[in-house]
Amino acid sequence: MNRTPYQRSIEAMSTRFDVFLRGSKADYDEQHLEAVAVAVTEEIVRLDGALSRFDPRSEIARINRQAAKQFVRVDRELFALLETCEQGRQLTDGYFDVTRGGGWELNAADSSVRLAVESQIDLGGIGKGFALDRGREILRRFNVESGLLQGGTSSVLAVGQEVWPIDLRHPLTPELVIGQIELANCSLSCSAVRRSEQKTSDIVNPLTGEAIFGKAACFVLAADATTAEIYSTALLAMGLERASKFLAMLADGEEQIGWFEDDFLWLKERR
Amino acid sequence: MITRRTFLETAGVAAATSSMLRAGNSPVRVAVIGTGGRGSDLIRALTTIDGVELIAVCDDYPPHLEQGAKYAGPEAKTFVDYRKLLDELKPQAVVIAVPLYMHYQVAADCLSAGCDVFLEKTMCYTVAEAKKLTVQVTASKRVFQVGLQRRANAIYKQAQAMVAAGMIGQVVSIKSQWHRNNSWRRPVPVPKSDADWPRLERKLNWRLYKAYSQGLMAELGSHQMDVANWFLGGHPKRVIASGGIEYFRDGREVYDNISCLYEYELNGVNGKPYTVRVNYTSLCNNAYEGAAELVMGTKGSLYLTSAKGLLFQEKGTDVVSWEGNKDQPAADANAAIVTAGKTLKLSNDPWAHRGAPFEIDIAEGNDTRDELVAFVDCVRRQDAKTICDVNVGLADCATILMANQSVEAGGWISFPA
Numbered sequence: 001m002n003r004t005p006y007q008r009s010i011e012a013m014s015t016r017f018d019v020f021l022r023g024s025k026a027d028y029d030e031q032h033l034e035a036v037a038v039a040v041t042e043e044i045v046r047l048d049g050a051l052s053r054f055d056p057r058s059e060i061a062r063i064n065r066q067a068a069k070q071f072v073r074v075d076r077e078l079f080a081l082l083e084t085c086e087q088g089r090q091l092t093d094g095y096f097d098v099t100r101g102g103g104w105e106l107n108a109a110d111s112s113v114r115l116a117v118e119s120q121i122d123l124g125g126i127g128k129g130f131a132l133d134r135g136r137e138i139l140r141r142f143n144v145e146s147g148l149l150q151g152g153t154s155s156v157l158a159v160g161q162e163v164w165p166i167d168l169r170h171p172l173t174p175e176l177v178i179g180q181i182e183l184a185n186c187s188l189s190c191s192a193v194r195r196s197e198q199k200t201s202d203i204v205n206p207l208t209g210e211a212i213f214g215k216a217a218c219f220v221l222a223a224d225a226t227t228a229e230i231y232s233t234a235l236l237a238m239g240l241e242r243a244s245k246f247l248a249m250l251a252d253g254e255e256q257i258g259w260f261e262d263d264f265l266w267l268k269e270r271r
Numbered sequence: 272m273i274t275r276r277t278f279l280e281t282a283g284v285a286a287a288t289s290s291m292l293r294a295g296n297s298p299v300r301v302a303v304i305g306t307g308g309r310g311s312d313l314i315r316a317l318t319t320i321d322g323v324e325l326i327a328v329c330d331d332y333p334p335h336l337e338q339g340a341k342y343a344g345p346e347a348k349t350f351v352d353y354r355k356l357l358d359e360l361k362p363q364a365v366v367i368a369v370p371l372y373m374h375y376q377v378a379a380d381c382l383s384a385g386c387d388v389f390l391e392k393t394m395c396y397t398v399a400e401a402k403k404l405t406v407q408v409t410a411s412k413r414v415f416q417v418g419l420q421r422r423a424n425a426i427y428k429q430a431q432a433m434v435a436a437g438m439i440g441q442v443v444s445i446k447s448q449w450h451r452n453n454s455w456r457r458p459v460p461v462p463k464s465d466a467d468w469p470r471l472e473r474k475l476n477w478r479l480y481k482a483y484s485q486g487l488m489a490e491l492g493s494h495q496m497d498v499a500n501w502f503l504g505g506h507p508k509r510v511i512a513s514g515g516i517e518y519f520r521d522g523r524e525v526y527d528n529i530s531c532l533y534e535y536e537l538n539g540v541n542g543k544p545y546t547v548r549v550n551y552t553s554l555c556n557n558a559y560e561g562a563a564e565l566v567m568g569t570k571g572s573l574y575l576t577s578a579k580g581l582l583f584q585e586k587g588t589d590v591v592s593w594e595g596n597k598d599q600p601a602a603d604a605n606a607a608i609v610t611a612g613k614t615l616k617l618s619n620d621p622w623a624h625r626g627a628p629f630e631i632d633i634a635e636g637n638d639t640r641d642e643l644v645a646f647v648d649c650v651r652r653q654d655a656k657t658i659c660d661v662n663v664g665l666a667d668c669a670t671i672l673m674a675n676q677s678v679e680a681g682g683w684i685s686f687p688a
Contacts, residue, residue: 031454031456031521032459034454035456035457035458035459038453038456039457039458046312055578056635057577057578057635057637057638058637059319059637061635062636062637065635072319073318073319074319075314075315075316075318075319075342076315076318076341076342076343076344077315077342111318111344141334142459142460143460143461143462
């Protein structure tokens with residue numbers, strides 16, 4: 001843990017991503033770590049270009065423009081992500097919904113999607129996690145044994161067995177640390193109702209269509225970053241009471257759920 | 272009685288019918304040769320286009336073939352040898368994204384096999400190959416398009432029309448650059464101590480070695496020099512360039528920075544020729560200016576990237592300035608021409624002189640997908656007039672290679688005859 005990691009940063013998905021890498025073999029020098037870090041950041045930028053609903057050149061923008069009228073063919077990578085989103089929606093009783101309750105039809109036979117009228121896809125709740133998971137694949141392909149990838153400070157993925165200490169920040173008072181966790185071979189996703197400078201939340205309860213309120217924050221540890229994003233977004237939209245009931249019904253898995261409202265508490269510990 | 276004339280007409284009809292049959296509603300059968308990073312972009316885009324059936328992908332590097340096959344889907348067959356692919360499947364169209372030194376051979380073989388061809392930029396590794404390919408394409412009458420995707424970008428198309436319409440006056444200079452800050456090095460999956468490292472290093476980092484690559488000019492500059500050729504309506508007359516390996520001294524053979532000064536000779540309205548100079552630079556160790564072209568005319572400047580198109584009008588006498596409007600005939604001969612008072616201070620923003628730009632407000636669409644949509648459309652209609660035909664590709668290839676030649680020779684190099 002004493003070795004200073006190689007670091008590279010990139011602006012994407014309207015925020016900043018950091019890649020920290022440590023090579024364990026003498027053969028894997030800084031030249032290799034830089035090449036891998038660049039490959040990761042370029043992959044994140046590529047995914048931003050495909051997934052952003054704000055960039056009119058993106059695939060998601062094309063779907064949002066065209067798919068209300070007919071089924072639109074999408075590439076297999078994106079279709080697989082949309083299927084993951086649909087599984088997430090079903091898993092969370094509709095509380096994770098990238099169409100914000102609008103609805104869609106997915107056709108696996110030809111990888112196409114049709115949106116319900118006035119429905120739009122917003123992958124803001126999952127895109128960063130998906131990008132981090134793709135980053136982990138690159139680290140593995142190129143034999144980087146230890147790395148920490150983060151996007152927007154709300155999505156973090158530790159790759160490898162090495163332990164990375166992570167502070168958890170108060171949702172409305174960023175300088176206040178409310179806890180620390182040690183992350184190894186695991187992902188962390190944080191969702192809060194709003195940032196300190198925001199008046200209303202940009203997270204919508206898909207069942208009511210209304211912005212959520214309060215001052216809660218939800219912290220999810222999961223094996224992969226995509227899953228962590230689905231849970232943190234859905235549980236926050238549920239609110240503490242419904243989230244607690246939901247978690248009581250949920251089969252024991254790898255996930256660990258933390259909640260902050262007035263105090264920090266673990267809603268679900270890892271087995 | 273069949274005269275020679277009616278025979279020819281009949282033959283003509285038969286030919287038209289067969290091309291219409293080809294052009295019918297059946298999907299266009301496309302194969303992709305080369306499934307690395309760029310090839311994967313092209314595969315993903317192809318799978319979103321209606322009327323395209325991606326029948327096969329081909330690469331001789333197993334991890335890239337696996338990646339390409341994943342994006343292409345289970346219906347696409349996989350090949351290691353593109354000649355076998357051509358023999359077995361006889362695709363109607365091929366999309367080629369192999370390293371530059373292989374462009375000519377692969378494209379020539381595909382044309383010989385009767386395929387319509389989309390060939391990634393730069394068209395060829397040498398001008399001689401580009402010329403041979405031009406002859407072959409022209410004789411084959413196949414649909415052929417080079418992957419210079421700014422030709423498919425709505426912003427560039429609009430900007431080119433604005434220049435042609437005289438909206439920025441006479442073009443006096445173009446300044447373009449592609450500046451990045453990374454080693455341009457792809458990771459290699461085995462450590463340097465591995466016996467296979469040298470082979471994989473040259474295979475994956477082919478862009479860094481002269482036997483396979485023409486460096487920054489071919490990989491980046493070709494896009495931007497094509498914009499200059501397109502907007503100025505021709506090719507440069509000569510170039511002087513300087514480049515070297517100044518920072519990434521890691522065994523690479525291609526320059527990590529290059530600066531070029533091109534001269535284009537154009538005809539003025541009065542028939543008198545004038546010269547437009549195009550400055551092009553590419554860096555691997557400072558990304559401040561990014562990738563953009565600035566087309567500068569007597570009436571305005573166009574700042575262009577694939578996501579943004581801005582028009583800055585030149586400040587002239589029609590702009591009311593803070594010291595009073597001298598052009599307005601004074602209704603009252605005694606009216607003050609200057610309003611005096613406390614010192615008016617100009618902004619200390621170094622860019623304030625440019626004024627607020629007008630934005631080209633069309634950004635829908637994606638260059639890579641749109642260039643393939645245009646290609647597939649030409650294939651379906653058997654229309655040889657692609658958005659970036661072989662002659663554009665040849666001129667672009669010669670334009671960028673003369674800069675590399677200038678660096679090596681150390682002086683002005685003329686456009687090849």
